[in-house]
Every structure is written in structure tokens, then in C-alpha cells.
Amino acid sequence: MEEWPEGAVAAPIVKIVKLSFRDVNRYHLVQKTDFPHILAPPCSKNCVRINEHRSEHFALRVTYPHSSWPIRAVDRIASWSNKPLTSGLVAGFCERVSGFTYYNAHVMADPTEGALVYLYSRLKTVPTEPRTVKLNCEFEVSTYRLPVQRIFLLQDVFVCTPISVPQKQLRHKQSFSYESIHKMIRIGFVGAGKIAQALAKGFIAAGLTKGEKIVASDPFPQTIKNFEMLGAQISSDNRLVVEQSDVVFLAIKPETVPAVLCNIRPHICKRHLLLSTAMGVSIQDIEKALPPATRVIRVMPNTPVLVRNGASVFVCGSATQYEDEIITRRLLEAIGTCDKVPELLMDTITALSGSGPAYVYIIIEALADGAVKMGLPRDLAYRLAAQTVVGAGSMVLATKAHPAQLKDDVTSPAGSTAEGLHFLEQHGLRTALIGAIEAATLKCRQISKETKEHISNSCSTKQQLCIKSQDQADNFSAGKRVRN
Numbered sequence: 204m205e206e207w208p209e210g211a212v213a214a215p216i217v218k219i220v221k222l223s224f225r226d227v228n229r230y231h232l233v234q235k236t237d238f239p240h241i242l243a244p245p246c247s248k249n250c251v252r253i254n255e256h257r258s259e260h261f262a263l264r265v266t267y268p269h270s271s272w273p274i275r276a277v278d279r280i281a282s283w284s285n286k287p288l289t290s291g292l293v294a295g296f297c298e299r300v301s302g303f304t305y306y307n308a309h310v311m312a313d314p315t316e317g318a319l320v321y322l323y324s325r326l327k328t329v330p331t332e333p334r335t336v337k338l339n340c341e342f343e344v345s346t347y348r349l350p351v352q353r354i355f356l357l358q359d360v361f362v363c364t365p366i367s368v369p370q371k372q373l374r375h376k377q378s379f380s381y382e383s384i385h386k387m388i389r390i391g392f393v394g395a396g397k398i399a400q401a402l403a404k405g406f407i408a409a410g411l412t413k414g415e416k417i418v419a420s421d422p423f424p425q426t427i428k429n430f431e432m433l434g435a436q437i438s439s440d441n442r443l444v445v446e447q448s449d450v451v452f453l454a455i456k457p458e459t460v461p462a463v464l465c466n467i468r469p470h471i472c473k474r475h476l477l478l479s480t481a482m483g484v485s486i487q488d489i490e491k492a493l494p495p496a497t498r499v500i501r502v503m504p505n506t507p508v509l510v511r512n513g514a515s516v517f518v519c520g521s522a523t524q525y526e527d528e529i530i531t532r533r534l535l536e537a538i539g540t541c542d543k544v545p546e547l548l549m550d551t552i553t554a555l556s557g558s559g560p561a562y563v564y565i566i567i568e569a570l571a572d573g574a575v576k577m578g579l580p581r582d583l584a585y586r587l588a589a590q591t592v593v594g595a596g597s598m599v600l601a602t603k604a605h606p607a608q609l610k611d612d613v614t615s616p617a618g619s620t621a622e623g624l625h626f627l628e629q630h631g632l633r634t635a636l637i638g639a640i641e642a643a644t645l646k647c648r649q650i651s652k653e654t655k656e657h658i659s660n661s662c663s664t665k666q667q668l669c670i671k672s673q674d675q676a677d678n679f680s681a682g683k684r685v686r687n
């Protein structure tokens with residue numbers, strides 16, 4: 204039997220919040236009560252008892268009067284600051300099995316405490332596999348390392364909680380407020396073009412942020428207007444974005460990167476996490492142009508992040524910590540899939556999933572053109588073609604079958620599909636697609652090489668470049684600023 208740490212004498216104030224599980228990704232708070240059954244510090248014999256009679260999702264609000272033992276009891280895996288954890292939200296699933304109540308519990312610290320995600324650990328060492336610990340004769344607790352892909356889910360508890368509860372019912376209104384999570388991560392975009400807009404709209408749609416909490420910069424008033432329409436704070440001054448955000452997306456073309464990095468460099472500090480979407484620009488090159496130990500992550504999203512169906516990958520920089528990876532996952536998983544990859548794959552990934560939507564749009568358009576040629580109304584043709592691509596992609600992901608097998612399943616002997624396939628093979632569709640990936644990869648590699656040289660040169664003449672860039676930015680600020 205594992206005990207709470209010795210000296211854990213302070214009784215936590217525990218509140219239970221009952222949750223119902225409405226859909227796959229969202230918890231909604233339906234009821235909140237003071238929970239009279241949780242009575243005593245968990246180190247005592249009257250261990251925490253949850254008097255549940257059926258399986259239920261739940262959240263516990265725990266406030267510890269003393270900060271000393273929670274630090275020992277809670278394994279900190281990520282923190283936004285070094286403040287001690289004195290309160291947290293436990294979210295999990297409570298199950299009643301053969302007379303025992305089991306729950307998987309995780310503690311997330313208050314955003315107001317300055318922390319991001321804490322892993323609940325009643326054990327001194329946290330097992331990676333689920334593990335059940337008997338705390339007393341009636342109650343067992345399973346703890347396990349929070350799978351990264353579920354962090355977003357748990358975060359929803361934070362986000363959803365205050366929405367459905369009358370504010371006056373919340374004793375710790377501030378800690379649970381919808382505002383506080385947004386205060387925690389302020390997202391900025393340097394470059395407000397296509398991918399920045401897709402990401403921002405995806406984050407808003409996912410409930411990760413609100414338009415007003417975003418800040419974006421771009422020298423082109425027409426482009427930045429798209430962010431203004433989201434309610435974001437806009438500017439032509441990249442430095443303002445850096446100053447006002449924690450997570451900064453660098454969403455600019457590779458050739459612009461060296462000058463922009465030079466421009467923002469003096470404003471980058473410890474709190475910043477820089478996520479670069481720039482194709483072909485290596486982490487090493489970005490790091491070289493920024494202050495030592497800047498936390499840089501290179502990401503390659505694609506435009507379907509707009510509809511939360513993106514395919515993104517990321518590479519961690521040399522100064523990033525585990526929490527940076529968690530933040531990145533949390534952001535990107537909210538708007539699609541997200542994989543951590545080795546950097547040497549980035550150019551090919553750029554060619555495949557980064558550029559891929561463009562190839563698929565051509566395929567959809569061409570399929571529809573063919574159908575229109577044969578008499579289908581155009582809107583129906585686009586809809587059917589697009590849904591066919593969505594459906595075929597879903598089949599590959601869901602069945603994990605080889606694409607050739609799935610193709611064979613469609614192709615009836617002496618049927619129409621076989622005729623269509625024969626035509627595609629005669630006209631080299633496969634070769635064309637393979638060639639497209641190769642060509643796009645090679646282009647990325649070429650840009651990568653050019654950017655490396657550019658950054659090397661600009662680093663050696665950093666002083667001059669910075670002055671020039673600063674002057675340009677000042678000119679923008681003075682003459683062309685859209686709004687601050």
C-alpha cells in the first residue's frame with residue numbers, strides 16, 4: 204500500500220464537479236456540488252472516498268492550504284512558471300466495478316497559478332503504465348502518465364467548466380474562468396498570410412483561443428485585415444506581436460525569415476515559444492539568428508487546419524522542454540493530427556502534406572470536370588468528388604488496409620473502375636504524383652540551402668542588418684501602422 208508523503212497534514216479543500224460526456228471531444232459541466240464525502244487529507248485513515256454508484260466522468264477542485272506537500276505529491280511535468288502548485292483541477296473517469304470505485308485522475312494547475320499542466324501523482328514515482336494503488340479498504344486509485352493526446356481533452360474541462368455554470372456558483376471563479384486559459388497562452392502570428400489565417404481560425408474554432416486574444420503582424424494592410432475581421436489585435440510591427448504573445452508563429456516565407464528574425468531578436472525572451480511554419484528553414488538556422496536558448500519548434504501544418512482536419516508535424520529545437528512539446532501538441536491536435544518527426548524528413552513532409560492539399564484540389568476539380576463533361580451539374584460534381592476524397596482518405600486511416608487492397612475492393616471484374624484505372628495508368632497519374640512529391644521535396648531542399656547561406660551571412664553582418672530592419676520597422680510603425 205502506497206501512502207501520501209509523510210508530513211502531509213493539511214486538509215485539502217475538495218469540491219466535486221460532476222460532468223457528463225456529451226460528445227467525443229467535449230466535457231460539459233452539468234452539475235456542481237460541494238462534495239460532503241471527501242472529508243480528510245488523503246494521508247489519514249479516512250482516505251478520500253467518492254461515493255459514486257455508477258461510472259461517471261468527474262472533476263475535483265482541490266485547494267491545498269500549504270504548498271509544501273502538494274509539490275511533493277504532484278509530479279510536475281509542465282509549468283508555465285516556477286510558482287508552487289497550490290490548487291488544481293482533477294479530471295478523470297470514475298468507475299464502479301465489483302463494489303470498488305476506481306478513478307483515473309490528473310491534476311491540472313490553475314492557470315492563475317501560472318502553471319499549465321500537472322500530472323497527478325499520488326506516488327513518488329509515476330508509472331508510465333496504468334497502475335492501481337490500494338489506498339484503503341474501500342477505495343483504489345489508478346494513476347498513470349497522462350497520454351499526450353488526451354491533454355487537449357482534459358483541457359476542455361477547463362474551457363467548458365465555466366460556460367455551463369452560473370458564475371456565482373464558482374467559489375474560485377477566477378481560477379476557472381474562460382478568460383484565464385486564454386491569458387495563459389497568448390498566440391501571436393508574425394506574417395498574416397494563408398497559413399497564419401488557417402491556423403488562427405482553426406484555434407478559434409477549436410475553442411483554444413478567442414480572436415481578441417490573438418495578435419498578428421503583416422506589412423500588407425489588405426492581408427492583416429483578415430485578422431482584424433477575427434477581432435485580433437493587428438499591427439505592421441512584428442515586435443509588437445512578440446512583446447504581446449507567449450507562443451509566436453513565424454508564418455512567413457523563407458526568404459523573409461533572416462530579416463524578420465533580426466528584427467524580433469531583441470524582443471525574444473525566456474517566456475517565448477517560437478513555432479516556425481517556414482518551409483525549408485532549419486531549426487539550427489532559426490536558433491542561430493535568435494538569442495541563445497530560445498525555444499524553437501519547427502512545424503509543418505497544412506491548410507485544412509482551418510476546418511480542424513489538418514495534418515501537422517513538428518520538430519523540437521535544442522532548447523525546448525517537454526512542456527513546449529505538450530503545448531505544440533495541444534495546439535496542433537486541436538486542429539487535426541500531429542506527429543513529432545525527425546527534421547531530415549521535413550522537406551518531404553512539406554512536399555507531401557504541406558503542399559498535398561493543392562494536389563488533391565486539382566484532382567477534385569478534374570474529377571468534377573470529367574463528371575460535368577458527362578452531364579452532371581457542377582455543384583453536385585464538386586460535392587461528390589470532395590466527399591469521395593474525404594471518404595477514401597478516411598478508409599485508409601480507419602481500416603489501416605493497404606491502399607491497393609482498398610482499390611481492389613472498388614474494382615469489380617470487367618467493371619467500370621477497371622476501365623478508369625487503365626486510363627489513369629496509361630496517362631501516368633502515378634508517375635505524375637510521385638514526380639510531384641520529388642520535385643517539391645527538391646525545391647524545399649534548394650530553399651533550405653539558400654536560406655542557410657542567407658542566415659549565415661546575415662548573422663555575420665547582424666549588427667547592420669538589425670539596424671536596417673529596425674529602421675524599416677520603425678518606418679512601418681510611424682507611417683503605415685494599421686492599428687496597435
Ligand SMILES: NC(=O)C1=CN([C@@H]2O[C@H](COP(=O)(O)OP(=O)(O)OC[C@H]3O[C@@H](n4cnc5c(N)ncnc54)[C@H](O)[C@@H]3O)[C@@H](O)[C@H]2O)C=CC1
Nearest residue numbers: 394395396397398421426454455456457480481482504506
Ligand atoms: N500555405 C500553406 O499551405 C503552408 C505554408 N507554409 C509555410 O508558411 C509560410 C507562409 O506561407 P503562406 O501563409 O502560404 O504565405 P503567404 O504569402 O500567404 O503569407 C506570408 C505573409 O508574410 C507577410 N510578410 C512579408 N514580409 C513580412 C515581414 N517582414 N514581417 C511580417 N510579415 C511579412 C506577407 O505579407 C504575407 O502575408 C511559408 O514559409 C510557407 O512555406 C507551411 C505549411 C503550409
Ligand SMILES: O=C(O)[C@@H]1CCC=N1
Nearest residue numbers: 482553554556557558
Ligand atoms: O508552397 C509552399 O511554399 C508552402 C509549403 C507547404 C505548402 N505551401
